[in-house]
Amino acid sequence: MTGKTLAVNNPANGELIQEIHRNSEEEIVTCIKRGHDFLGEWNGYNAYERSTLLKTWGELIVQEKNSIAEVMTLESGKPLQESLEEVNYAVSYIEWFAEEAKRIYGRTVPAHKSSKRIVVTKEPVGLVAAITPWNFPAAMMTRKAAPALAAGCTCIIKPAEETPLTSIRLVELAHKAGIPPHAIQCVNGYGAEIGHLFTESEYIQKITFTGSTDVGKLLMAQSSNTMKHVSMELGGHAPVIITKDADLDAAVTQTIASKFRNAGQTCISANRVFVDEAIEKAFTEKLVQEVKKLKVGNGKDWGVQIGPVINRSGYDKISEQIDDAISKGGSIACGGEYNINENQGYYFVYPTVIANADETMRIMKEETFGPVLPIRTFKDIDKAISSANGTPFGLAAYYFTDNYKLGMYLHDKLHFGVLGWNDCTPSAAQAPFGGMKESGLGREGGTEGIEAYLETKYLSIGE
Numbered sequence: 355m356t357g358k359t360l361a362v363n364n365p366a367n368g369e370l371i372q373e374i375h376r377n378s379e380e381e382i383v384t385c386i387k388r389g390h391d392f393l394g395e396w397n398g399y400n401a402y403e404r405s406t407l408l409k410t411w412g413e414l415i416v417q418e419k420n421s422i423a424e425v426m427t428l429e430s431g432k433p434l435q436e437s438l439e440e441v442n443y444a445v446s447y448i449e450w451f452a453e454e455a456k457r458i459y460g461r462t463v464p465a466h467k468s469s470k471r472i473v474v475t476k477e478p479v480g481l482v483a484a485i486t487p488w489n490f491p492a493a494m495m496t497r498k499a500a501p502a503l504a505a506g507c508t509c510i511i512k513p514a515e516e517t518p519l520t521s522i523r524l525v526e527l528a529h530k531a532g533i534p535p536h537a538i539q540c541v542n543g544y545g546a547e548i549g550h551l552f553t554e555s556e557y558i559q560k561i562t563f564t565g566s567t568d569v570g571k572l573l574m575a576q577s578s579n580t581m582k583h584v585s586m587e588l589g590g591h592a593p594v595i596i597t598k599d600a601d602l603d604a605a606v607t608q609t610i611a612s613k614f615r616n617a618g619q620t621c622i623s624a625n626r627v628f629v630d631e632a633i634e635k636a637f638t639e640k641l642v643q644e645v646k647k648l649k650v651g652n653g654k655d656w657g658v659q660i661g662p663v664i665n666r667s668g669y670d671k672i673s674e675q676i677d678d679a680i681s682k683g684g685s686i687a688c689g690g691e692y693n694i695n696e697n698q699g700y701y702f703v704y705p706t707v708i709a710n711a712d713e714t715m716r717i718m719k720e721e722t723f724g725p726v727l728p729i730r731t732f733k734d735i736d737k738a739i740s741s742a743n744g745t746p747f748g749l750a751a752y753y754f755t756d757n758y759k760l761g762m763y764l765h766d767k768l769h770f771g772v773l774g775w776n777d778c779t780p781s782a783a784q785a786p787f788g789g790m791k792e793s794g795l796g797r798e799g800g801t802e803g804i805e806a807y808l809e810t811k812y813l814s815i816g817e
């Protein structure tokens with residue numbers, strides 16, 4: 355691997371935005387050593403000093419919110435309104451963990467002998483390597499960097515090669531806020547190349563990863579040789595269960611908000627709908643009527659709601675899933691059109707609803723990561739629950755009912771880390787976010803989020 359460049363292109367028109375430096379192996383190894391060697395000095399900053407630096411970082415990001423959002427839209431393709439919302443969301447993690455830094459508590463435990471004392475303390479795990487995805491280039495970075503720094507860890511960020519510019523700017527602002535250069539560093543290059551350097555390094559104590567399940571499994575395996583801490587935020591395939599006593603308008607509005615956010619390229623995006631057959635027609639008609647209103651275009655144009663998918667492979671997966679569903683009896687209720695230019699390098703998929711879906715179709719079990727929603731009917735709620743639980747994923751699930759008992763029954767029976775009851779937009783910095791099964795390990799955000807960056811130490815004091 356040599357220190358060459360990475361081209362960052364605009365997925366809305368294929369145009370080159372910027373060439374950035376692609377770090378060489380030697381440069382990355384140097385960053386790793388620097389981050390490790392700085393741990394002692396960073397630990398000299400007390401919790402209140404780390405908290406103040408984090409708050410300043412968040413304030414500087416807010417001051418540059420518009421320019422950061424514009425860059426995010428350029429490199430990720432997401433609509434400008436969503437980029438602005440993501441900057442706020444990213445800052446909320448910094449603000450949350452700036453406070454959590456001050457609440458890292460130990461404890462004393464009653465000893466079984468009067469000659470002994472038992473003390474439990476917490477300390478930072480050490481140098482953290484954070485590998486982040488392209489779909490939320492700001493929030494997925496601060497959701498890792500903020501708790502790491504708050505806990506007293508140093509960290510190295512490796513953003514997705516599709517969207518490095520946002521992370522580069524956020525790290526620059528961290529340094530401007532007074533967070534020391536070796537406390538948080540950003541390196542750029544191809545994941546497969548850099549991943550090995552991280553997982554094989556004796557200086558890195560933790561890998562925190564957000565991305566596909568396949569890569570997550572690979573990183574876990576590679577990290578086992580040096581027994582690293584791992585946090586994994588992986589793929590999802592969220593079901594939406596709509597019972598016959600649901601508020602249909604709310605169900606339609608919320609399902610659209612989840613499905614079409616970032617053109618469906620989110621890990622908690624609604625990926626399949628199970629609707630009671632008694633209301634299937636009414637629901638589908640309302641849904642299609644609203645989906646047809648969604649505006650597709652270049653995300654930099656205010657009012658655009660659906661931008662391009664990130665790249666050719668993303669488009670291929672989506673179009674193949676649509677073709678497969680149609681070949682197995684699905685029908686296009688709306689959408690099914692594309693605006694692509696392979697030579698230019700842009701791929702727009704129009705918001706699509708597929709009726710008459712069933713579990714033989716790929717789209718009902720493989721993460722779509724695009725603006726396509728299959729609808730399946732059900733008669734028996736337990737069969738709907740069984741189907742909802744029937745994929746390897748366990749990240750997010752949603753359901754609509756105004757019946758309390760049924761709502762709690764669904765809470766108890768659905769095996770997902772994040773549940774939304776009449777709510778398809780659950781994400782919040784103060785809540786623990788993460789998946790079960792092959793959707794990941796650990797939680798980000800909430801009081802659980804900082805624990806992932808701490809070691810527990812037990813001191814037994816004799817006389």
Ligand SMILES: NC(=O)c1ccc[n+]([C@@H]2O[C@H](COP(=O)([O-])OP(=O)(O)OC[C@H]3O[C@@H](n4cnc5c(N)ncnc54)[C@H](O)[C@@H]3O)[C@@H](O)[C@H]2O)c1
Nearest residue numbers: 486487488513514545546549565566569587588589590621
């Ligand atoms: N659970 C969550 O919070 C969450 C959030 C966002 C995205 N995701 C998931 O991420 C996927 C889409 O994002 P993506 O396409 O960027 O995922 P991806 O796994 O292809 O890439 C994610 C990151 O991993 C790096 N990477 C790729 N191969 C690697 C390797 N062999 N070793 C080390 N690093 C490697 C990439 O450079 C990038 O920085 C979807 O499955 C989505 O569900 C999950």
Ligand SMILES: O=C[C@H](O)CS(=O)(=O)O
Nearest residue numbers: 489490493620621622781
């Ligand atoms: O894509 C996955 C993200 O974690 C979704 S959210 O930004 O946390 O809602």
